Amino acid sequence: MTEPTLTPTELDDLRWLAGMIVPPSTKYGVPGADDAAIFADIANSIGRDGAMVSAALATLRRLAGGPAAILDAARGLEVAKLLRAEGGAALAVLTRIVLLCYYRDDRVMGSLGLEPRAPFPKGHVIEQGDWSLLDPVRARKPFWRPVP
């Protein structure tokens, strides 16, 4: 991952937007994507997608008529809705970065009943399953097509 290339204003708007996409939830006891640790991960994960993220944030700024981070709640929801409709490929990149970082946070993974870890080396257990389900298929005659 490379250092973020966004301006402080862009970072403020990105953090605001991350919180609009995934706000905290008291019901599930999870932070929002604008949480300090999660947002630090987001900002550090932009890397090669900096231009697309900047483009999405420029659209956001245009729709907001200025910095989005200072909008009141009602206007913020309105702008977020507009952005989701108009954001296009650049917004898709931004959203992908936000969501991938959010769902690898230890607290979020834990709330989903997942161990907060990489897949390797522990792996996962998959049950073998009931292979008798194959019985009706085994009973079929070969149906591959004979050739001349």
Place this chain on the structure above:
Amino acid sequence: MQDKVDVLIIGSGASGAAVAWSLAETKMRILCLEQGDWMKQSDYPTNGKDYEARLFSDYATSPNIRRRPSDYPINDDNSPIKVVNFNAVGGSTVMYTAHYPRLHPSDFRVRSLDGVADDWPVDYATLEPFFAENDRMTGVSGLAGDPAYPAHQPPMPPLPLGRSGAKIAQTMNQLGWHWWPSDSAIATTEYDGRAPCINLGHCTPACAQGAKASTDITYWPHAIRAGVELRTNCRVREIVAGADGMATGAVYYDADGVEQFQPAEVVVLACNGVGTPRLLLNSTSGRFPNGLANSSGLVGKNLMFHPWASIYGYVDEAMDGHRGSSLCLWSQEFYETDLSRGFVRGFNLQFNRTIGIGTEAVTGEAAGVLPWGEAHHDAFRGLVGHRMSVGVCTEDLPEEHNRVTLDPVLKDAHGIPAPRVDYTISENTNRMLDFAVERGREILAAAGARQVNVVRPVMYSGWHLLGTARMGTDPERSVVNAWGRSHDVKNLFIVDGSIFVTSGGVNPTCTIQALALYIADSIKQRLAVLFD
């Protein structure tokens, strides 16, 4: 100039590794030039919690996004399907899903059976011993007895059904449609020094466990022990032909970027359906002004992809979610031609069970089923771990206007002209996709799935790069003969997916490797008269 070798293989992926290993027993001096480097399992994505994000950066499937030093750019702007591959020792077997079906017997006889395209100059029966040998070398898991195929015995037991497999099986039984555990190039037991699968998920962008069979850990250790030299970070610019029309060797850039000439008695191309025509078209001379081995004009033409669709939804039952191999079952119910369906040839269905939780969120958001705001959390908990997904792999028939040429502007880091892909999905394939998507919807409906979504075609699904240097008996209608030798250049062989005459409707790696072993065997059988 380097010392002359007997056999120069270009490309170390699926086919290059197989042919190198097979020819090693001849004790000829064999050298393979590979533009990439050895990969390290300790660097693979699933070692870290950021494993899903790396699919969009250094482990992106598209070389145009990934942009590793080993990659070359591909202009695929004029194609709805983008080329995906990997460039390293092992080639795209490092980054594939290891779904490992064989082509069916009918795939080799489409002209005779269905009056379309052309028959292959080889058949399933000829390749059968090489399929079996390749299964053994690769380490294939599966289950004998599939009524959709001639009998064969994978060397390892199948991947587990799991929750997803059981749900799919119950649904397919309800519909009365065929399903079977996939032949997979994934070790389910200790095998040839490889550890068994531990269900990491996220199989495609390289396996940190080493359970997935990539040729850097299957064929290559054996080939190198048998004396084959593998030279990495060497990008070949062109194959050189002499005044007698025979290949004399290849010009390449070494790891330091220094131009080298490697002389050889025999040159074997193993760069697959985009890399091989690119190299041949870049190998021009006074004798071969349109590129090497191209008197037919067919080098680069007849590109076939396997246009893909994905139909997915969410069921109430808990599925395997992010755990386990990506694919576990296939269905060949609609594989063979039935003209009442409105198209010729057919497709196979693949059931994808694994998706990372972050990717589930990303795709759900993009599909409009995962909202922003407070409702996000409830909605996500209804999606994650509940996905049921049907993949469609359609047969793509050859059409000359689907082609690989050289881009007039785009070049790689060494200044070598890059490939350009021009491709459209045929009307027959579109009708096949219509039918297949409806069958996918039918499966999901029978499973009780909600929020069904269709992706068609899947844009970044151009794994299967076939047909651009087709084999055949007629030099005017094919590039290589029935055993992979160029019609025009008697010491030039092609062993990769570019020699496919038709695509079949299944993933091709297994058949590519069986063909490579068959061609290597043909070379060994004819050593004394190889150039006659």
